Amino acid sequence: MLSERVYQTLRAEIVHGDLWPNQPMIEAEIAERLKVSRTPVRESMQRLAADGLIVSRRRRWVVYEHTPEEIQEIYEVRAALEGQAARLAADRADEEDRAVLAGVLDADAKQRFLSGRARVEANEQFHDAVVRAAHNQRLTSELIRMRLYGFNTRVVNSYDADLLSRSWSEHEAIATAILEGRPDQAADLARRHVEHSMTIIFERS
Amino acid sequence: MLSERVYQTLRAEIVHGDLWPNQPMIEAEIAERLKVSRTPVRESMQRLAADGLIVSRRRRWVVYEHTPEEIQEIYEVRAALEGQAARLAADRADEEDRAVLAGVLDADAKQRFLSGRARVEANEQFHDAVVRAAHNQRLTSELIRMRLYGFNTRVVNSYDADLLSRSWSEHEAIATAILEGRPDQAADLARRHVEHSMTIIFERS
DNA sequence: TCCCACCACTGAGCATGCAATATTGCATGC
DNA sequence: GCATGCAATATTGCATGCTCAGTGGTGGGA
Numbered sequence: 001m002l003s004e005r006v007y008q009t010l011r012a013e014i015v016h017g018d019l020w021p022n023q024p025m026i027e028a029e030i031a032e033r034l035k036v037s038r039t040p041v042r043e044s045m046q047r048l049a050a051d052g053l054i055v056s057r058r059r060r061w062v063v064y065e066h067t068p069e070e071i072q073e074i075y076e077v078r079a080a081l082e083g084q085a086a087r088l089a090a091d092r093a094d095e096e097d098r099a100v101l102a103g104v105l106d107a108d109a110k111q112r113f114l115s116g117r118a119r120v121e122a123n124e125q126f127h128d129a130v131v132r133a134a135h136n137q138r139l140t141s142e143l144i145r146m147r148l149y150g151f152n153t154r155v156v157n158s159y160d161a162d163l164l165s166r167s168w169s170e171h172e173a174i175a176t177a178i179l180e181g182r183p184d185q186a187a188d189l190a191r192r193h194v195e196h197s198m199t200i201i202f203e204r205s
Numbered sequence: 206m207l208s209e210r211v212y213q214t215l216r217a218e219i220v221h222g223d224l225w226p227n228q229p230m231i232e233a234e235i236a237e238r239l240k241v242s243r244t245p246v247r248e249s250m251q252r253l254a255a256d257g258l259i260v261s262r263r264r265r266w267v268v269y270e271h272t273p274e275e276i277q278e279i280y281e282v283r284a285a286l287e288g289q290a291a292r293l294a295a296d297r298a299d300e301e302d303r304a305v306l307a308g309v310l311d312a313d314a315k316q317r318f319l320s321g322r323a324r325v326e327a328n329e330q331f332h333d334a335v336v337r338a339a340h341n342q343r344l345t346s347e348l349i350r351m352r353l354y355g356f357n358t359r360v361v362n363s364y365d366a367d368l369l370s371r372s373w374s375e376h377e378a379i380a381t382a383i384l385e386g387r388p389d390q391a392a393d394l395a396r397r398h399v400e401h402s403m404t405i406i407f408e409r410s
Numbered sequence: 411t412c413c414c415a416c417c418a419c420t421g422a423g424c425a426t427g428c429a430a431t432a433t434t435g436c437a438t439g440c
Numbered sequence: 441g442c443a444t445g446c447a448a449t450a451t452t453g454c455a456t457g458c459t460c461a462g463t464g465g466t467g468g469g470a
């Protein structure tokens with residue numbers, strides 16, 4: 001379906017940062033650029049608006065700029081979900097999940113993360129490994145929705161060496177709690193990990 | 206906007222149970238019934254599909270029927286969010302929140318709930334009071350999304366006197382933890398409360 | 411009688427036209 | 441020089457027509 005393709009394209013452009021907050025999104029312009037009619041573009045707009053990525057202001061679509069308060073709120077929701085993911089992972093991780101989790105935390109990955117070369121990717125891989133071990137598809141998709149904002153990438157990219165190191169230790173602690181089957185502790189650590197990264201955003205700005 | 210009105214109408218019809226799972230939703234039919242053209246109906250379909258309420262099967266829209274596994278997944282997500290709401294409420298509830306929370310748990314409300322007369326409403330009022338005290342708009346809207354499924358209402362309606370009583374006690378315990386400012390305990394109790402109601406669905410079916 | 415092929419029909423995907431409305435720029439007056 | 445009102449323009453909201461895919465029904469042959 002064209003409308004699906006348009007939606008994916010626009011969403012990627014917003015999250016990746018090609019389209020900036022407050023930038024107007026003009027139906028006809030996008031339609032021409034993507035070589036489709038306005039109809040699939042309109043349908044994509046509805047979905048992007050439901051995702052909270054764009055908003056209609058005075059009969060115009062613009063990329064939405066989240067206020068600091070809203071970013072904090074999103075992080076609080078995400079903290080709850082990452083906590084639940086870690087909890088369920090500690091209960092349910094099978095052999096394959098454990099292998100994946102151990103894999104994303106090996107010495108090689110640590111080097112890449114701490115050096116900053118692939119910090120965003122390594123970070124995502126860890127959180128993906130946890131959520132995957134939770135065996136809950138809905139939780140997975142909700143967490144993807146929460147990570148679907150432009151500001152997430154910026155956060156991890158703003159870490160200095162000290163914070164990268166601290167963040168990695170937290171990952172290790174969460175993984176250990178999961179692998180050793182301590183759901184309450186895993187949930188607590190994961191929640192605090194997200195809360196911690198949240199406070200960093202606001203200290204910096 | 207017509208498309209907004211159509212969306213609200215259809216969503217309400219699905220959640221309320223006027224439209225049944227697997228029932229086909231025909232664009233032209235709905236357009237005629239609601240006296241609008243097919244365009245706003247199409248746009249509503251996109252949003253309903255994003256909500257997971259309808260699904261396109263072989264080029265036709267039908268009301269989606271969640272599998273038991275998916276219902277369990279949704280409850281696990283909701284457990285995490287209600288837990289977080291209770292945690293934040295324990296940290297942040299102001300005088301007005303406390304009054305509301307006490308109000309929905311007074312002797313009169315208890316009577317109405319236990320007698321079964323207004324069980325669904327009283328249940329929603331309690332959870333609303335908690336989420337309101339959490340002072341997090343995003344968490345509120347995510348929780349509303351989670352309660353937006355037809356099966357939720359059916360759950361509370363299937364409670365017998367014993368379960369109603371047990372459920373009320375859990376509400377009281379959560380409220381106490383919030384009012385006395387014990388976030389960890391409030392979160393734990395709220396999460397277990399949702400998990401508990403979840404297990405009931407599956408024991409019954 | 412049963413099975414298969416073909417055809418008509420239903421309904422969604424997309425394009426486009428038209429109307430309504432908000433915005434912008436310009437002219438005019440104070 | 442600045443404010444105000446009007447006209448032109450930009451852009452969305454909605455309606456409708458066309459096309460194509462999937463479905464079901466019907467007729468003919470084994």
